Amino acid sequence: MDVSSDTEKESLGVSPAVLAKRYLVKPNPWCSKLDLEFDVYCDAANPKLISYKSITKAASEIKSVIAKTPLRKSKCCVQFNMELHYKFELFHQTGSFHERSALYSLKMLDERQRAAGVITASLGNWAQALAYYGKRLGIPVTVVLPVHTMPDITKKCEDFGAQVILRGNDFGEAKRQAFQIISNGKNCSYINGYDHPNVITGAGTIGLEILEQLPGTQVILVPVGGGGLIAGIATAVKQLRPEILIYGIQSDKCGSFYKAMENNRPINTSVNHGLAESLAIPLVGYNAFHSAHHLVDKMVLVNDDSLTRAILHLAEEEKVITEGAGAISVAALLAAPNILPELQNKTVVCVITGGNINHIILTRCLDRAKAIEGRLIKITIKLATEDSKGHAKILRIIASMSCNILQSYRESGWLIEDRFYTTYLILICETRGIQHACSVKRVLNTLFPDLCQFEEEPFNPVEACCCFPKRFP
Numbered sequence: 001m002d003v004s005s006d007t008e009k010e011s012l013g014v015s016p017a018v019l020a021k022r023y024l025v026k027p028n029p030w031c032s033k034l035d036l037e038f039d040v041y042c043d044a045a046n047p048k049l050i051s052y053k054s055i056t057k058a059a060s061e062i063k064s065v066i067a068k069t070p071l072r073k074s075k076c077c078v079q080f081n082m083e084l085h086y087k088f089e090l091f092h093q094t095g096s097f098h099e100r101s102a103l104y105s106l107k108m109l110d111e112r113q114r115a116a117g118v119i120t121a122s123l124g125n126w127a128q129a130l131a132y133y134g135k136r137l138g139i140p141v142t143v144v145l146p147v148h149t150m151p152d153i154t155k156k157c158e159d160f161g162a163q164v165i166l167r168g169n170d171f172g173e174a175k176r177q178a179f180q181i182i183s184n185g186k187n188c189s190y191i192n193g194y195d196h197p198n199v200i201t202g203a204g205t206i207g208l209e210i211l212e213q214l215p216g217t218q219v220i221l222v223p224v225g226g227g228g229l230i231a232g233i234a235t236a237v238k239q240l241r242p243e244i245l246i247y248g249i250q251s252d253k254c255g256s257f258y259k260a261m262e263n264n265r266p267i268n269t270s271v272n273h274g275l276a277e278s279l280a281i282p283l284v285g286y287n288a289f290h291s292a293h294h295l296v297d298k299m300v301l302v303n304d305d306s307l308t309r310a311i312l313h314l315a316e317e318e319k320v321i322t323e324g325a326g327a328i329s330v331a332a333l334l335a336a337p338n339i340l341p342e343l344q345n346k347t348v349v350c351v352i353t354g355g356n357i358n359h360i361i362l363t364r365c366l367d368r369a370k371a372i373e374g375r376l377i378k379i380t381i382k383l384a385t386e387d388s389k390g391h392a393k394i395l396r397i398i399a400s401m402s403c404n405i406l407q408s409y410r411e412s413g414w415l416i417e418d419r420f421y422t423t424y425l426i427l428i429c430e431t432r433g434i435q436h437a438c439s440v441k442r443v444l445n446t447l448f449p450d451l452c453q454f455e456e457e458p459f460n461p462v463e464a465c466c467c468f469p470k471r472f473p
């Protein structure tokens with residue numbers, strides 16, 4: 001079905017609020033439970049196929065407001081052994097690609113819907129984008145965010161004039177609350193941030209831009225949450241260039257699209273807390289899955305450790321700060337060529353989708369990544385309490401090996417019997433990498449046998465296989 005014609009009649013005149021009320025008044029006799037969350041635009045029984053035509057229409061609708069985002073060549077093509085490019089979708093006003101969809105969806109509302117306003121549930125990025133364009137277009141926006149949402153995100157939405165409601169422990173619960181609000185009488189339209197046809201269509205404009213900016217593209221790596229982004233990009237790209245491979249990258253903390261591909265239908269998936277929080281959608285969109293499943297060539301699940309390394313890589317090498325979801329496509333490449341060997345010597349585009357990361361999480365992420373790479377090591381050295389010379393000697397030796405001491409503190413052992421005369425010197429040191437870390441360890445073990453204890457993990461090589469690709473026929 002061509003969604004463009006559908007959405008033009010957006011109407012259908014029947015907002016989810018009205019539908020929800022109608023359901024309350026006249027329940028189906030064969031339906032045991034009232035489905036308050038029924039969304040006429042995202043109907044499991046009637047999934048919509050997004051059309052290429054609707055994406056070109058969206059592109060012309062948003063182009064006067066949303067500037068083309070840069071597509072830049074990576075500085076590390078040699079390291080990855082590929083012609084690697086980044087499509088930087090984090091340089092929008094609110095820091096994520098969602099602005100395309102937010103603007104387009106709001107523009108497509110009719111007068112009555114604009115006046116009544118919109119409501120959505122979100123994990124943060126979509127809420128900010130919708131709030132921002134709601135303010136610009138004068139459309140009231142209500143966002144329901146899970147209760148543990150970072151205060152900086154909540155504040156941004158409020159600053160953009162949205163009504164912010166904190167409810168539910170996760171996305172699923174927040175969404176349920178949003179529909180509850182509608183059924184309680186708030187007569188506004190629910191816009192699903194990953195499955196409304198206009199949202200998917202808006203995201204598809206990224207695909208058109210990539211082809212225009214880099215016609216030689218052979219593979220596109222796309223972060224996946226609810227699936228709207230990959231559905232839009234794949235629809236646009238495969239229409240014009242079916243030979244281009246589309247890979248979806250998802251976190252192993254919530255592999256909902258991966259699981260949907262395995263089962264050939266959207267399927268509820270458990271969600272674990274992780275770094276790619278914006279991707280934690282337990283059930284992928286019906287329209288998104290319907291539009292994308294036959295166009296996605298491979299799905300890859302990555303873990304949080306690879307994500308931290310991707311964030312560090314992008315910060316150090318490309319000088320951009322990304323959030324977990326935004327960097328996830330790069331995480332998949334860090335294990336290359338062991339993983340995804342077919343990408344070697346290919347022209348690859350990673351879509352970098354968002355940069356909204358809390359500064360405390362960012363600091364922890366960068367430290368964790370350095371620890372994984374052997375660039376941050378923790379050494380505990382046992383000394384006699386009165387041995388200040390030993391203490392000074394150790395610091396001198398470490399410094400002479402060009403190892404940067406970031407933190408040093410002493411812990412006395414008097415809490416444990418027999419340790420009245422023992423002091424532990426704890427050092428956090430920065431090295432040039434795992435080889436350097438190993439030589440520091442070797443020297444200290446030789447000069448101070450049995451006195452030094454090393455946090456072992458950094459001294460083990462980073463696992464080659466930290467992500468799980470799967471090709472779907």
Ligand SMILES: Cc1ncc(COP(=O)(O)O)c(C=O)c1O
Binds near residue numbers: 193194224227278353
């Ligand atoms: C930064 C970022 N990247 C990627 C995605 C995935 O988009 P989708 O849910 O449409 O798959 C999201 C979703 O909110 C996101 O916030």
